[in-house]
Amino acid sequence: MTESMLLLVLNLAGVFFFGLNGSLIALRQTSLDLIGVVVVGMVTALGGGTIRDVLINSLPPATFADWRYLAVAAAGALIAFLVGHHLERFISVIDVADAIGLSLFCVAGADKAMAFGLGLSQSVILGAITAVGGGMIRDVIIRQVPTVLTKGLYAVPAIVGSILTVASIRLGIYGTSAIVIAALSCFIIRILGMYFNLNAPKPPFRDKIQ
Amino acid sequence: MTESMLLLVLNLAGVFFFGLNGSLIALRQTSLDLIGVVVVGMVTALGGGTIRDVLINSLPPATFADWRYLAVAAAGALIAFLVGHHLERFISVIDVADAIGLSLFCVAGADKAMAFGLGLSQSVILGAITAVGGGMIRDVIIRQVPTVLTKGLYAVPAIVGSILTVASIRLGIYGTSAIVIAALSCFIIRILGMYFNLNAPKPPFRDKIQ
């Protein structure tokens, strides 16, 4: 499998898992119907990559230039709609799908930003934006405080995955192994963070504020 | 009237009705002053077309390349501000203005996406995004759950209007009649949906979830 093929697979798999995640979260909002659930799923799946492509001037975004993105996003969203009530450990599936999407998108985002000639730190940030962007739009439209602002270690693993991707490209050792290591590092940190309930440091002396 | 002229009229009329709609909805939020009401009206009017133009790489967006868009959006918003309290059947005017904007924008959006060389399914989605985008931004900034996620048959008529537009372009029968039929179909489905309170299907077995 060539690298560009591998990257397409990363992207599409990320789209699928974020579509699943977005719709499962939307299912918990009792006011939403089929269309609402699918829209939230597709926005979650396609939001991060679309923001990245707008910012690096890769327009129209892959989302709208390649029909497979729309199809895979819709598939993830519809599967969630249909089988959501069969999923025994619902919360776990939501979180694992989200962690997989996060891991795949930070690598794919950082890789594409480097390919479009952005600088090292910019590519790291764009990888992270790709990974957290869809979930942030999801949270805004269903009116939750965005996960990235509150849940311990959500941006951190995305930044780690992006740094590993950018570093391996820069060092000339980028390839299938580097991609797997970067994505796995993000995934493991995210899962450990959830399991041990790790958090980024809180502001010092918050009680004195106000 | 040439077709490009007709399309400009569709776009500007859509901008006007969405400007009216956005400001009328904003008027019901007691905390907003003149500027707030006009800003919400203009964002509603111009949001959908701006998102479309960014995604198809038609930059700067028509909104900022042609002064008539800003003028017409401001006119719709100001009229709502000034005469809003005279409108006897306030809710109906809000909903009808919204349905008109939706119908005109799905056609104009799908047409422009096709003209920029996007694929068939992408053009349908972009038509729907153009139609529902402004209202979604409106709902996010005034902190309502977006209409498209909750109100029965809001995305569906926009998708039907977009499909009819894309199909008639593809079949070579696009023209004034096709435009009118596509916009009217969207409008009628939307109005019937409101009148009979139709809804998209709800998720199966929702009570089992969570």
Add this chain to the structure above:
Amino acid sequence: MTESMLLLVLNLAGVFFFGLNGSLIALRQTSLDLIGVVVVGMVTALGGGTIRDVLINSLPPATFADWRYLAVAAAGALIAFLVGHHLERFISVIDVADAIGLSLFCVAGADKAMAFGLGLSQSVILGAITAVGGGMIRDVIIRQVPTVLTKGLYAVPAIVGSILTVASIRLGIYGTSAIVIAALSCFIIRILGMYFNLNAPKPPFRDKIQ
């Protein structure tokens, strides 16, 4: 100091003060940790300029083409995180930092829009969008009604600063003095508006609505 140099300084200073402002506001949300506070600060700092650059097709946005923007935004956000609890008159610092950012960004935004060939009224609107855009995204993600919709005289000073900038460019008298006058006018109107609690007019007969 050349004008383009001066403009870079305006932009970076605006980014710094908005970064400070965004993080100080985020600090008041007890649920946010270090990452959340820094993310809100950076989004506030970089949001307005990024929207402007997307709309005028200056892609990738300066934010991602020039590392200094990311560095300065992060510096403002981190300083707020670290010393926020030492700031005696916390609210005043938030508001003054916001007013400084607003004043610098309306000038920088209107200037850049004119440089990219947009019309006069479009450049005024883009200056205002640059100035209020970051704060609007900040308010949406931390779930406040956007300041620009509710707080008296927030958009008005930004529009005044933009008009003065565009007018002086059009009249051929643009330069350091014009920039200082435009930014100061915005700043003074904003501060006076806060001090005297001035407001834009309220909708007429609001009590009759609904």
